[in-house]
Amino acid sequence: MGISNNCPRTANFILNDNRKRQGEVIHRNDAKRTHLDSGHDGDSEVNEIDSTVTPIPTSINPKCTPVNQINSMIQIRNHMPSLPTFDAMILASMPPLPHLWNRQLDTSILRHVALYQSSLFSTSVMQNPTVSPWLEHVPDSKDNGNYRLRCKWCNAFLANGNRRDRKGYKQPSALMTPGGMLHDKKQANDNELLTHASNDVHLDALDYAKECAGQGDARKTSLSTIRKSYPPQERYWIPEINLFKMAVDHIQSNTAIARWPQRTRNLRGIDANIGYIHHTTEGLKKIMTSIAPYEKSKLFMEINKGNPLTVMVDTYQDVKGRHLLGVAFMMWYQKVPCIKAYRLIKLGGDLTSQAMFDALVLEMEKDKIDVAVKSNLVGLAADGAAVNLGIYESISTELVSWTGRSLEKVWCFGHRVNLVVKTLFENTGPADIFEIRRVMLSLGKLAKLFGSKTIWRERLREQAERDGLRPKNIKKITTTRWANDKRVALVTVQYMYPSIIKTMEDRKDYPGTTAAQMDDLLDLIDIMKDKNYVSTLAFMLDFYEVLDKFSMWAQKDSATRLNIGLFRQRFLSGIRRLFAGDLHHLGVFLREVGSIDVGNSQTENLYIYENDEDDGNEGVKYRGITLKEDEDITSESFIRLSNSRKIFLASVLQQAGRYFKEDEDMQYRIFHPISIGQTSGNPRSMDTIVKPPFIAVVTKLGYEEQERNELYREYKLVIDLAIALPNFANLQKLSAQAFWATILLDTKIPWTAGLRGLFKKLMIIPSGSVRLETLFSLTGYVLTKGRLSLDVCTADSILTIMMNLPRDLTHWDPYLYVLNFLSQDGFRTADFNSPMYKKLLRKDTTERNRIAEAPQTPFEDEDANVEMMDETDEDDDDDDDDDDDEDNDSADAEQEAMENVEDLSLFQIYWDGN
Incomplete structure (x- = not known):
C-alpha cells in the first residue's frame, strides 16, 4: 500500500485511556483524505467502495501472526462502507496512529481492538x-x-x-x-x-x-x-456547533492552543493548551492541558460525559502580506482532547478576515465537508496568531522569516511585534536606555505615591480640576500585563504632568512627611523635572503605540496572560536591559536612585556575556543541558542572552557587594562571607544565625512557607559545601561579589533554579513585580529544557501548571505529567464530596459573588500550591486575598485533605474520582 511512518491519512484511531476496557478503538478515515504531507498537493485517492460488496472479514484472531494481522486489518479497512462526509467530524479529528499500519506491528494493540469489538454492543x-x-x-x-x-x-x-x-x-x-x-x-x-x-x-x-x-x-x-x-x-x-465554547488559536501543522473566548458572558470554555501535536503516539502524549477554575462543576459534567466541546476554525496571515489560512476541529472525545490541523493555503491579495474565512469554507466543501455556519463567527480570533517556533513536518508553508533563518518561522502579529521590539532595543544607545529606565521608575513610584490608600490621590484630582484637566487615576505599571495598559499609564502621566508636579511640591511642604518619604519625593521630583523626561515619555508613548497597534489581540486574550513576545529572546533581553542592567535604579534595595553615571561601563558590560566552555557541538553546557546560542547574536551586538552561569554572574552579581555589605541592614548580612564563616565552627548555628534573617528576606520577597523551607534547605546545602571547600579560608576574605562569583562558577556545587531565582529577586526585580520575575526565571527553565517548539501560550500554560504543582520544579517534567493525565485508571469524574473540590468550588463562588456582596474578613490562604494563577486575572490592582467564610471545622478537614494530596498532580487534585 506504500504507507509511510508519518502519513496522517492512513487511518485515524482513538486512544481509549480507560484501562478497565483494555482496548483501543479503530476507526477509519475513508473520504477524500486530506494530504498533510509536505510533498503532496492534497489530491489523494478516494476509496469509494460500496457498502454492499463482499462480506466484511470477521474479528481479528489475536493468536495469528503479525503479517496476517496486518492483512486482516487492511481487509477490514478496505471493506468498511465509505461515506462522503466521513472525514468531517469527530473521528476524523483524532490523532492517527500510523504505526498500526506499519510492518513493525504491536500485536497487543490488535488484541485490544478485537477485545473491544467483541464487547462493543455488550x-x-x-x-x-x-x-x-x-x-x-x-x-x-x-x-x-x-x-x-x-x-x-x-x-x-x-x-x-x-x-x-x-x-x-x-x-x-x-x-x-x-x-x-x-x-x-x-x-x-x-x-x-x-x-x-x-x-x-x-x-x-x-x-x-x-x-x-x-x-x-x-x-x-x-x-x-x-x-x-x-x-x-x-x-x-449533541455537538453545539453554532455555540462555540472555546476559541482555538494559531493552529499550524502541529501546534495549536485553545483559549478562552473573548466574550465570556455568552460563552463558557476550558483553558486547554495543546502544544506540539504530531500525528504520532508521542505527539498525543505531549498534549498540554491546563484547567482554569471557572465554571468547574458544569464543565466537568460535560467533559466526563464525553461531550465534544467545540468545533472551531481560525485564519492567519504572515508579515509579507501573503495570506495563509488554516482550520482545526477540536473536541473532547473519549476524554482525550483532539486537534485536526486541516490545511494551510497560500492566497494572493490583501483579504479581509471574512474573505479568508469564505475561501476556507470553499476548500472544506471541496473535500465534501459540510460547513454548517458559513458566517465568520470567529471574530477577533482571526487576528489571534501568536509567535511560534514550531517545525513544520506535515505542511509546506513557504514562509520565510525576516531573519532569513528557516528555523524561526514566526506568524503574523507576533512577528511584527518582534520587529518593533528589535528596533527599539537594538537601535537605542545606553544614554537613551538610561532615560527610559528613569521614566519607567517614575511611573512605579507615582502609582505608589498617589495610590488609592493615600489622601494624595484625591488631592491630585483636585489639583487637576483646578488646572482644567479631567482627573484620571495613575495606574500601576510594574504589575500590568499588556502593552496597552502601560500605554494608558504613560498617557495619564503625560496628560496630568503639571498637576502631578504641583501636587508633589505641596506634599514636600506637608508636615506629616517622613524623612524616608521626603527622600523618595525629592528623587522623584528631580527625575520628573529633568529636561529629557517629557521627551522620553513621548518616545515611550510612541513605542507602546506602535507595539499596541500590532498586539490588539493581546488585550482580548486572557490565556496568554503575559506581554506579547515575552518568551522571545530579544524581547526578554530587552526587558532585562530596562529592568536589570548595571543601572540599578529599579532595584528593590537601591536607595541612590539615578545617581549612577550614565557612561559608567554601560557599553563594555553589554558585551561581556561570553560562552562558557564549548561542548564541541556549538552549544553551552549548563547543568547537563546543552544551550544553543542564537546564530545572529554576536559579542559585538548590544544584546546577548544566555542562560549560562556567566550571564547570571555578570548581570546579577555585579552589584552584590553593594547590597550585602557588612555594615548594611542585619537581615542581609547572612549573604556576606564573614557572616557565613561564623557558622563554620558549629553546623547547628546555621539554624540560629542564618535561618531567621534568611526566612525574613524570602518572606519579604513573597515566597510561601513551603517555598521558604525549600529554599533554606537548598541554601544551607550550598553553604555547607562552600564551607567544606579546601580554600574556604581564602574565600572568606573575598568581597561578597567575588565570594558568590566563585561559588556560582564552582561546578561541584548544586546551584538550583530556586536559589538562582532568589538572587535574581534580591537584586534585579522592579518593585511590585515578583510574579513577573518568577515567570521570567521559569521561562528560562522551560526553554532550556529544549522545548523551543512551544508557542507563547503553550509555554505559559506549562508555567501555570508548574507554579501550581506542589512539588520541586527541578524534578518535574510537563510531558510526564500529561502522560499521567492521559493514562489514569477509571473514569476521571470529579469527586464532588471531597473537601478539596468543595474548597475550590467555594472559592470560585466567592470570587463570582464578591462584586455583589460586601467583602468578608480577608483570609490568608496558607496553601497556595493549589491556587490557580487565573484567580488574579480579574483585577491586577486588587491586592486583597480571596475572601473565605468557612468555619474552623471545615478548614481543618480541608487542611488534612491538602496534606494527603500534597504529592498528587494538579490533574488528580481536580479529578479525585479514585
Whole structure:
C-alpha cells in the first residue's frame, strides 16, 4: 500500500485511556483524505467502495501472526462502507496512529481492538442508549407513549426488548433488520456494528449542524427547539456547533492552543493548551492541558460525559502580506482532547478576515465537508496568531522569516511585534536606555505615591480640576500585563504632568512627611523635572503605540496572560536591559536612585556575556543541558542572552557587594562571607544565625512557607559545601561579589533554579513585580529544557501548571505529567464530596459573588500550591486575598485533605474520582 511512518491519512484511531476496557478503538478515515504531507498537493485517492460488496472479514484472531494481522486489518479497512462526509467530524479529528499500519506491528494493540469489538454492543451499552448516540428513539405506532430503539445507520429496530417505558429501558438482545431477519447479537458481525457506531456519530452531528444552520428540515428552526426535540437522555452529547465554547488559536501543522473566548458572558470554555501535536503516539502524549477554575462543576459534567466541546476554525496571515489560512476541529472525545490541523493555503491579495474565512469554507466543501455556519463567527480570533517556533513536518508553508533563518518561522502579529521590539532595543544607545529606565521608575513610584490608600490621590484630582484637566487615576505599571495598559499609564502621566508636579511640591511642604518619604519625593521630583523626561515619555508613548497597534489581540486574550513576545529572546533581553542592567535604579534595595553615571561601563558590560566552555557541538553546557546560542547574536551586538552561569554572574552579581555589605541592614548580612564563616565552627548555628534573617528576606520577597523551607534547605546545602571547600579560608576574605562569583562558577556545587531565582529577586526585580520575575526565571527553565517548539501560550500554560504543582520544579517534567493525565485508571469524574473540590468550588463562588456582596474578613490562604494563577486575572490592582467564610471545622478537614494530596498532580487534585 506504500504507507509511510508519518502519513496522517492512513487511518485515524482513538486512544481509549480507560484501562478497565483494555482496548483501543479503530476507526477509519475513508473520504477524500486530506494530504498533510509536505510533498503532496492534497489530491489523494478516494476509496469509494460500496457498502454492499463482499462480506466484511470477521474479528481479528489475536493468536495469528503479525503479517496476517496486518492483512486482516487492511481487509477490514478496505471493506468498511465509505461515506462522503466521513472525514468531517469527530473521528476524523483524532490523532492517527500510523504505526498500526506499519510492518513493525504491536500485536497487543490488535488484541485490544478485537477485545473491544467483541464487547462493543455488550449488555451494558445496549441497555443504556444514553451512551449509544447511534441509537434513536422512535415513537410507537400505537401512540401509547412508548418508544422503540432503532439503529440510525441501518434503520434496524432492536428486537426482544424493543419497547421501553418512560421509567427505563428493557434489555435488548438482538438486532432486527428492516427485512425482518433476526441477528442474534452474539452472532452479529462485530465490524459491522463498529461501523454503525462510528459512522453514525458523524452523520448525526452533520445533520444536526445543518439543522442549526437552517438547512435541515423545516420543523427545526432554532437551537432551543432542536435541543428540546431530542430526548433528555441524549441532549448532552449533541455537538453545539453554532455555540462555540472555546476559541482555538494559531493552529499550524502541529501546534495549536485553545483559549478562552473573548466574550465570556455568552460563552463558557476550558483553558486547554495543546502544544506540539504530531500525528504520532508521542505527539498525543505531549498534549498540554491546563484547567482554569471557572465554571468547574458544569464543565466537568460535560467533559466526563464525553461531550465534544467545540468545533472551531481560525485564519492567519504572515508579515509579507501573503495570506495563509488554516482550520482545526477540536473536541473532547473519549476524554482525550483532539486537534485536526486541516490545511494551510497560500492566497494572493490583501483579504479581509471574512474573505479568508469564505475561501476556507470553499476548500472544506471541496473535500465534501459540510460547513454548517458559513458566517465568520470567529471574530477577533482571526487576528489571534501568536509567535511560534514550531517545525513544520506535515505542511509546506513557504514562509520565510525576516531573519532569513528557516528555523524561526514566526506568524503574523507576533512577528511584527518582534520587529518593533528589535528596533527599539537594538537601535537605542545606553544614554537613551538610561532615560527610559528613569521614566519607567517614575511611573512605579507615582502609582505608589498617589495610590488609592493615600489622601494624595484625591488631592491630585483636585489639583487637576483646578488646572482644567479631567482627573484620571495613575495606574500601576510594574504589575500590568499588556502593552496597552502601560500605554494608558504613560498617557495619564503625560496628560496630568503639571498637576502631578504641583501636587508633589505641596506634599514636600506637608508636615506629616517622613524623612524616608521626603527622600523618595525629592528623587522623584528631580527625575520628573529633568529636561529629557517629557521627551522620553513621548518616545515611550510612541513605542507602546506602535507595539499596541500590532498586539490588539493581546488585550482580548486572557490565556496568554503575559506581554506579547515575552518568551522571545530579544524581547526578554530587552526587558532585562530596562529592568536589570548595571543601572540599578529599579532595584528593590537601591536607595541612590539615578545617581549612577550614565557612561559608567554601560557599553563594555553589554558585551561581556561570553560562552562558557564549548561542548564541541556549538552549544553551552549548563547543568547537563546543552544551550544553543542564537546564530545572529554576536559579542559585538548590544544584546546577548544566555542562560549560562556567566550571564547570571555578570548581570546579577555585579552589584552584590553593594547590597550585602557588612555594615548594611542585619537581615542581609547572612549573604556576606564573614557572616557565613561564623557558622563554620558549629553546623547547628546555621539554624540560629542564618535561618531567621534568611526566612525574613524570602518572606519579604513573597515566597510561601513551603517555598521558604525549600529554599533554606537548598541554601544551607550550598553553604555547607562552600564551607567544606579546601580554600574556604581564602574565600572568606573575598568581597561578597567575588565570594558568590566563585561559588556560582564552582561546578561541584548544586546551584538550583530556586536559589538562582532568589538572587535574581534580591537584586534585579522592579518593585511590585515578583510574579513577573518568577515567570521570567521559569521561562528560562522551560526553554532550556529544549522545548523551543512551544508557542507563547503553550509555554505559559506549562508555567501555570508548574507554579501550581506542589512539588520541586527541578524534578518535574510537563510531558510526564500529561502522560499521567492521559493514562489514569477509571473514569476521571470529579469527586464532588471531597473537601478539596468543595474548597475550590467555594472559592470560585466567592470570587463570582464578591462584586455583589460586601467583602468578608480577608483570609490568608496558607496553601497556595493549589491556587490557580487565573484567580488574579480579574483585577491586577486588587491586592486583597480571596475572601473565605468557612468555619474552623471545615478548614481543618480541608487542611488534612491538602496534606494527603500534597504529592498528587494538579490533574488528580481536580479529578479525585479514585
